[in-house]
Amino acid sequence: MNRRQLAVFFLMYACMSVMGYGLLPLLPVYATHLGMSPAVVGYYLSFAYLALASGALSAGWVFERVGRPRALLIGVGALSIPCILLMGWQGARLLCRHGRVRLRVSG
DSSP: OHHHHHHHHHHHHHHHHHHHHGGGGGGGHHHHHHTTOOOHHHHHHHHHHHHHHHHHHHHHHHHHHHHHHHHHHHHHHHHHHHHHHHHHHHHHHHHTTTTOOOOOOOO
């Protein structure tokens, strides 16, 4: 990898980090403004960082065991299924909210 490729990779990673982690310190301000208690915001951030740490540790183990390309394909495949399902569910909720589709749930 030459210097130019390394510089481009660094800039892309820096942009993603700033966008992702740059807004995280503002989350408590927005959440309390929307009515959440500071304790709930603290619990949420604690669980988010615990999930991040456990995911990083398990992903490192999987990468070493299976190999990086195969592990990335497995991860993308495993995450795409719930994302597609959630997008469809959210679209159905939006349609129902605006009165275009009426769903009846009997129970």
